[in-house]
Amino acid sequence: MKQYLDLCRRIIDEGEWVANERTGKRCLTVINADLTYDVGAGEFPLVTTRKSYWKSAIAEMMGYLRGYDNAADFRALGTKTWDANANENQTWLNNPYRKGEDDMGLCYGAIGRNFPKPDGGTVDQLRQIVDDLSKGVDNRGEIFTFYHPGALHMACLRPCMYSHHFSLLGDTLYLNSTQRSCDVPLGLNFNMVQVYFLLAIMAQITGKKPGKAYHKIVNAHIYEDQLELMRDVQLKREPLAVPTFKINPAIKSLEDLETWVTLDDFELEGYEFHDPISYPFTV
Numbered sequence: 001m002k003q004y005l006d007l008c009r010r011i012i013d014e015g016e017w018v019a020n021e022r023t024g025k026r027c028l029t030v031i032n033a034d035l036t037y038d039v040g041a042g043e044f045p046l047v048t049t050r051k052s053y054w055k056s057a058i059a060e061m062m063g064y065l066r067g068y069d070n071a072a073d074f075r076a077l078g079t080k081t082w083d084a085n086a087n088e089n090q091t092w093l094n095n096p097y098r099k100g101e102d103d104m105g106l107c108y109g110a111i112g113r114n115f116p117k118p119d120g121g122t123v124d125q126l127r128q129i130v131d132d133l134s135k136g137v138d139n140r141g142e143i144f145t146f147y148h149p150g151a152l153h154m155a156c157l158r159p160c161m162y163s164h165h166f167s168l169l170g171d172t173l174y175l176n177s178t179q180r181s182c183d184v185p186l187g188l189n190f191n192m193v194q195v196y197f198l199l200a201i202m203a204q205i206t207g208k209k210p211g212k213a214y215h216k217i218v219n220a221h222i223y224e225d226q227l228e229l230m231r232d233v234q235l236k237r238e239p240l241a242v243p244t245f246k247i248n249p250a251i252k253s254l255e256d257l258e259t260w261v262t263l264d265d266f267e268l269e270g271y272e273f274h275d276p277i278s279y280p281f282t283v
């Protein structure tokens, strides 16, 4: 939580205004932030200075792991966060590759689990990583990437957190996640939970101990219409104690994640938070 608040303050103190053509809004921006979550020690990185919809964040990551490409599938899992990007962005609505209502296109897990090979066919990166790690193998390239420069025009949005690189030291699993663009008031709330969750669940299904997760952000920004709420409301509050995150121990494989797991398999103990703040969302 301190890392999050420090980054928010840094953007306000040192950020530069950058005009963004895609959204038509200006963002107060800094370049490069490195956050670390000690998953082995159970330090769940949850925002307490406003109500955080952490189950939505987990639903998003579950949808990426399952390779979903449709906002309706994300809604069925328990989050509406892809509705606007799938159905309200005019550029995407005009895109000939859009397959209709709720289609998100070739993004995130939809490409990551079905990554086109130049010599034909596709690769399921996640299946390969889970198989390697389960056998104790780290080939120094256990990378789950969503970034395919030749497919960006076929998706409603380019992936923001676009690479997850797993490493083993003995029985301990580590994760380095990289994010190219970060909406700090809204997106980062979710992305911190997702990086922690990804390491915790991958350690559980591959039979490893979770170590640390390292989260690199390149462009970290606050949209102009979010600034006042962040500076004058959220940053005036004192953080509260962090809760404990629990995963159903019956989840043992990638197949479990793909088939029967729901948001009821994840719990938080002792989550205290300040009043909700509703930040403007930019499509």
Ligand SMILES: Nc1nc(=O)c2c([nH]1)NC[C@@H]1CN(c3ccc(C(=O)N[C@@H](CCC(=O)O)C(=O)O)cc3)CN21
Pocket: 052, 053, 056, 079, 080, 081, 082, 085, 157, 183, 186, 187, 188, 189, 190, 277, 278, 279, 281, 282, 283
């Ligand atoms: N501008 C922008 N910021 C993002 O963070 C973002 C995108 N676009 N597009 C793709 C995904 C969708 N994500 C989203 C979308 C909406 C919320 C959101 O509205 N959050 C509210 C309510 C969440 C809820 O009720 O489930 C929040 O207060 O956190 C958060 C992340 C993250 N990503």
Ligand SMILES: O=c1ccn([C@H]2C[C@H](O)[C@@H](COP(=O)(O)O)O2)c(=O)[nH]1
Pocket: 022, 157, 158, 160, 161, 181, 182, 183, 184, 186, 187, 188, 191
């Ligand atoms: O997981 C996510 C997904 C998206 N975002 C934010 C970051 C940006 O504000 C927008 C994407 O816009 P681009 O013009 O493609 O950079 O969505 C996030 O923070 N986290």
